[in-house]
Amino acid sequence: MAQEGPRRVLAAVDHAARGLGLRPGLALAQAQAMVPGLAVIAADPEGDAAALHRLAAWCLCYAPLVAPDPPDGIWIDVVGAAHLHGGEAALLSHLRRRLGRVGYRVRAALADTPGAAWAAARCLSPEIVLPPGGQRAHLLDLPLWALRLERDTVSGLAQLGIARVGHLLDQPRGPLRLRFGEDPARRLDQALGHAPEPLAYLAPPVEHAVRLTFPEPIGAPETLARVTGRLAAMLAEGLARHGLGARRLDLVFRRVDGLHQSVSVGTARPSRDPRHLARLLAERLGSVDPGHGLDEARLAAARVEGLEARQLAAPGEEPDPDAMAELVDRLALRLGPGRLFRAAPVESEWPERAVRRVAPLSPATGLTWPADLKRPGRLLTPPEPVMVMAVLPDAPPSAFTWRGSRRRVARADGPERVFGEWWRADDEVLASRDYYRVEDETGARYWLFRDAPAGEGARWWLHGLGES
Numbered sequence: 408m409a410q411e412g413p414r415r416v417l418a419a420v421d422h423a424a425r426g427l428g429l430r431p432g433l434a435l436a437q438a439q440a441m442v443p444g445l446a447v448i449a450a451d452p453e454g455d456a457a458a459l460h461r462l463a464a465w466c467l468c469y470a471p472l473v474a475p476d477p478p479d480g481i482w483i484d485v486v487g488a489a490h491l492h493g494g495e496a497a498l499l500s501h502l503r504r505r506l507g508r509v510g511y512r513v514r515a516a517l518a519d520t521p522g523a524a525w526a527a528a529r530c531l532s533p534e535i536v537l538p539p540g541g542q543r544a545h546l547l548d549l550p551l552w553a554l555r556l557e558r559d560t561v562s563g564l565a566q567l568g569i570a571r572v573g574h575l576l577d578q579p580r581g582p583l584r585l586r587f588g589e590d591p592a593r594r595l596d597q598a599l600g601h602a603p604e605p606l607a608y609l610a611p612p613v614e615h616a617v618r619l620t621f622p623e624p625i626g627a628p629e630t631l632a633r634v635t636g637r638l639a640a641m642l643a644e645g646l647a648r649h650g651l652g653a654r655r656l657d658l659v660f661r662r663v664d665g666l667h668q669s670v671s672v673g674t675a676r677p678s679r680d681p682r683h684l685a686r687l688l689a690e691r692l693g694s695v696d697p698g699h700g701l702d703e704a705r706l707a708a709a710r711v712e713g714l715e716a717r718q719l720a721a722p723g724e725e726p727d728p729d730a731m732a733e734l735v736d737r738l739a740l741r742l743g744p745g746r747l748f749r750a751a752p753v754e755s756e757w758p759e760r761a762v763r764r765v766a767p768l769s770p771a772t773g774l775t776w777p778a779d780l781k782r783p784g785r786l787l788t789p790p791e792p793v794m795v796m797a798v799l800p801d802a803p804p805s806a807f808t809w810r811g812s813r814r815r816v817a818r819a820d821g822p823e824r825v826f827g828e829w830w831r832a833d834d835e836v837l838a839s840r841d842y843y844r845v846e847d848e849t850g851a852r853y854w855l856f857r858d859a860p861a862g863e864g865a866r867w868w869l870h871g872l873g874e875s
Contacts, residue, residue: 417430419450456477456478459481462481463475464611467609470489471657471709473611480528482606485517486694487669487670487671488670493743498517499516499517502515514534515528515534516536518542519542520604521604522597526553547571547572547573548571564587603665603666615642615711618705619705620703621703624700626698632689632692639688642679642706643680646708646714650715651677651711653677653678654673654712656672656674656684656707656708658706660704662698670694672688675767676768678714690737690740735767748766756828758870760828781844782871783852783853784873785873787870791868793868814848819843819845821844823841823842823843825840826838839858839859843857852873854871
């Protein structure tokens with residue numbers, strides 16, 4: 408319950424109250440008449456604002472540009488940072504899952520403009536990524552309140568038959584401006600990307616950060632690269648004094664029109680090599696739109712770890728791990744973090760369980776595959792069914808048909824029997840597979856298996872391709 412002048416109204420309602428017909432803005436006396444014995448709690452706007460600010464600060468782990476949007480929203484500018492979380496859709500899913508685990512019900516949307524994202528989150532799917540340039544098509548059928556207009560403005564426009572965003576597009580601006588002010592046209596232009604919308608971003612509580620301001624606006628790509636290199640050198644010097652290395656860097660440029668442009672990069676290992684850090688950031692500078700010029704740049708080490716000085720390797724000694732880490736960083740930046748991995752062995756008899764993906768620089772676990780274990784270069788997940796011909800039921804395949812193409816077998820080796828892992832599932836107690844390595848007449852090699860002994864209704868599957 409909140410006080411609005413002389414009236415006491417409902418500030419918010421829970422799911423049960425909404426099901427009884429109550430809604431925010433309803434007079435308290437009317438609500439109590441509708442639901443006798445209604446439980447009412449006094450609103451705490453200051454406490455709500457503080458909690459929203461804390462939640463927004465927590466969201467800085469996803470991007471360097473975050474702003475609270477009272478009373479119940481948060482802006483996150485993920486441009487230049489989404490790649491650190493596997494892309495835009497993966498970032499939204501991860502964010503909603505983490506907040507859901509602590510009790511928040513979250514709707515999230517990503518769009519080209521703040522206004523379109525606000526509308527999509529509240530009016531479309533609980534989790535949606537609008538395609539680039541797609542805000543117009545998605546906004547047309549939404550109600551006018553999706554443009555963040557005042558309630559009186561929405562009611563007044565509805566009396567004129569303007570109830571949807573699409574209706575507003577066709578109206579002349581002059582008469583609307585005279586009657587309703589600048590808000591309808593301004594909010595529509597902001598949602599469609601025709602007008603900028605500066606946001607009051609939080610200043611991240613980062614201890615290790617450096618800043619440069621420019622007497623004249625800059626914008627040339629080569630100038631941005633030089634500024635980035637200078638900031639990286641300044642930051643590396645500060646990190647060295649504290650024995651730290653950066654794991655995530657956030658570079659934020661402020662434009663002369665008040666808008667911000669950000670770039671974020673991550674490292675596989677702590678690093679304070681200014682050349683390496685500057686090179687990583689330079690790979691992302693192409694996403695920076697300087698507009699009419701940039702007047703400030705700020706580089707922060709949003710995540711740091713200990714990095715003590717050590718002796719460099721001499722020629723002929725073990726390879727420098729920092730050189731490998733720098734290579735991994737560059738590849739991950741260009742390919743995406745989810746596409747760079749190495750295969751690690753797992754203790755399992757089932758081939759598809761005997762390997763897993765790990766980070767490129769993950770420490771060795773001590774497990775290895777047997778040196779005489781012959782396996783194909785590529786496993787199909789899941790195995791694909793094939794039709795097999797054999798001279799005898801227990802003989803190796805003489806021909807097989809896969810994806811509609813028949814292949815005649817020139818050479819075959821096997822079987823190698825693999826038993827199910829009874830301790831994992833009851834249906835594997837009696838499970839077994841007979842694997843054959845075969846080569847067709849063109850020299851291509853395949854890994855086939857029969858999922859039961861011959862004569863017991865066995866089916867054939869293709870599980871691997873390549874050398875074995």
